[in-house]
Amino acid sequence: MEKRRQVKLEDVAALAGVSKTTVSRVLNNRGYLSNDTKQKVHEAMAQLNYRPNAIARQLFTQKTNLVGLVFPTVNDPFFGQLEAGLDEHLYKRGYRTLMGNSQNNPQKEEQYLQLLLNHQIDGLIIGAHNPAMPDYLEASMPIVSIERAVAPQIPVVASDNYRGGQLATQRLLDDGCRHIIHTNYPKEVMTTNQGRREAYEDLMRTNGRPAITYEVNYDTSVEEKKAIFTRLFAEHPEVDGIFADNDTNAGLIIQVAKQLGRRVPADLKVVGFDGADGTRILFPELTTVQQSINEMATVAVELLERQIAGQTKVASVTLPITLLEGTTA
Amino acid sequence: MEKRRQVKLEDVAALAGVSKTTVSRVLNNRGYLSNDTKQKVHEAMAQLNYRPNAIARQLFTQKTNLVGLVFPTVNDPFFGQLEAGLDEHLYKRGYRTLMGNSQNNPQKEEQYLQLLLNHQIDGLIIGAHNPAMPDYLEASMPIVSIERAVAPQIPVVASDNYRGGQLATQRLLDDGCRHIIHTNYPKEVMTTNQGRREAYEDLMRTNGRPAITYEVNYDTSVEEKKAIFTRLFAEHPEVDGIFADNDTNAGLIIQVAKQLGRRVPADLKVVGFDGADGTRILFPELTTVQQSINEMATVAVELLERQIAGQTKVASVTLPITLLEGTTA
DNA sequence: ATGAAAGCGCTAACAG
């Protein structure tokens, strides 16, 4: 409790020779005020270099204008672009953004929910793994989920993942691949990514081919991933096509394949998923299914704001995807 | 002011048959309390599902446990990794992270400083372009700058950029390049990136070669950048080496070069800068100067916390860099 | 070991 000597409303009022109320009115431009008074107050504020204390205001209004973003990590082309987009839209609507990299840690996710309950944030946009979402939150709090099925009541913004899985798999089949392998999260992870796997499995079955999925999780390190992919090639030397559930995995798979002497696309064709702007710059050759990341951000903020405005039934939204041509498939 | 019917301290006190003070003590585990009372209070809290209102607490303590991060954008391999690292360290020390993507917009940067002054954050880590930093902030507020010379008093965490510029340029010279071009921000942008340019210019002069820098700014769009690099090849067809001031530019340059029929590294050698983890996954072939991004995050949080703890003179820190071997140079 | 009362800085009835 050091600097308890901040300039406050009262000081301004005293200097301007008016009441606190009047200063408050000037500050918020509310009610009728004579120009003369306004003038005096503004002068006093300037002279004292007055800054309103936002915390005090928040205590009264019960609104912090803060929105929490809970995603596994911002250090990723997809989440980076998404969070940057969310921040931009939220900012325009007067909200500041609290960053929460859950690193797939349920405890950290839980803590962000606590922030909600402690009135430190007005809403939450969540894209993290598997938060334990208490019932009383589900019902009453402004929450939007992105690409994750969190709880029945919470609206989800997601790509048409099934369609994306179809596009990717069909592309590999059209390329003449006979042994296509897929990567995805373990089945129990409740993400809409699973739609990509379903489409892959359905399409493989339809074509009378076996469906094989190698499982990789969020918290799998780069080294572990490389080991898994190396194992993939050892266990399935016949593989001639891989549908990776995201571009980062696609990149790693191609690295490993090349190290093992396989040529892409001659020996092995690879299709990724996400198509984030940053990825397109660093690895434009990658054939991938592109999500409308910017639009996901736009829509998510919209859904959140409707809830903050009091709307109770807010529907989920599914966005279209596109196959981006590259040279890896 | 809808839901003004939150459970509060008073309700807990009433139910437990004690005073607000006692409940507060239980809550903060302060002072002497009989186990019996503690018990009762805890039960009451559980029964009412009580959540302390953090805003009210903040009003008293004048501490929000919020730290602002102001960088151009989080949608970038370098800033993404950096901000994820900062968030992780801040989180461990009990701070939440306010994300501020300034997009190189002075107005947005200014607004974040306002947040500071309005007591909504306890400190600031800044890596944005060129904020007008008011004197009264410089002196009294916990601020750390990353890779930006913001103001004399503010400690800077930066890589040894000059050394990095030397390594990159020397590498191209050793490769036998005779016409090396550099990309960087306009000279007036006050970033430590300029050290990379200085080293480049010095080394070129020493070797009796002309130094040519093409300028690219933060807010330059991908299309504009491509146009600039296309112009570079048109104006300097003799170019056989490029030292890009960051990996994204290096990636774009290589894209443009290939489109113009130049082979990398046969016809043109390229060295980048940053070496972020994400870039290494998507574009491992790139020869680049790697910054210790994770360590920058660690150090920055440390310097900030020292300031928050009251230390007044905090020195700047320079971190070592490494040349990462790839196949583009 | 516990409580009463004052106040953090601001806003909004309600008067006038």
Next chain:
DNA sequence: CTGTTAGCGCTTTCAT
């Protein structure tokens, strides 16, 4: 058009 008064929910002297 302006002021008085009563809080927002919590913490902390200062008593007892």
